Amino acid sequence: MKAPLSLLAAALLLCAGSAFAADCTKAATQAEMNACASQTLTQNDADLNATYMAYRDKLNKAQQNQLREVQLAWLKYRDLSCRFESSASAGGSAASLALQTCLADKTRQRADELKNLAGCQEGDLNCVR
Incomplete structure (x- = not known):
């Protein structure tokens, strides 16, 4: 019975945090x-993840591995x-x-x-495609 109450309390805290923001x-x-x-960080993190995945999908396997290491x-x-x-x-x-x-x-x-x-742009020596 303790676990469900803890989960409920955590859910309520998350909802309260969203209300503040x-x-x-x-x-x-x-x-x-x-x-x-926290809300800004969550949004920026989601944008970064989407950008990372979209860029990663354009790269070959070796470049994907390099990008992962860099990230x-x-x-x-x-x-x-x-x-x-x-x-x-x-x-404080x-x-x-x-x-x-x-x-x-x-x-x-x-991001x-x-x-x-x-x-x-193609021709940019620092361009990885």
Whole structure:
């Protein structure tokens, strides 16, 4: 009986978090700002994953393997970099906001990088098709 109650509580918390993030232009409390940062990170991550998969599908097998290695290294870099960049707020009420904002920003930048790679012009020496 404990497990179903825990799952219900978790589901309610997720719903509550979504309610906070409904209008991020009016986020005023730390909880609302955290929820908005989480929502932005989730959206940017979904965009990055879609961009990555679409680009990956255009590549040959060897290039796909290279891209996967690059992406795994980038994920490690992003996470370590954001932990460092947000370390000044560690332990504080804004720690989650600082970390998630950094992660969201770097994730958006990476999605843009992959979009540029996917749309590069033929003849570009840095173009992988």
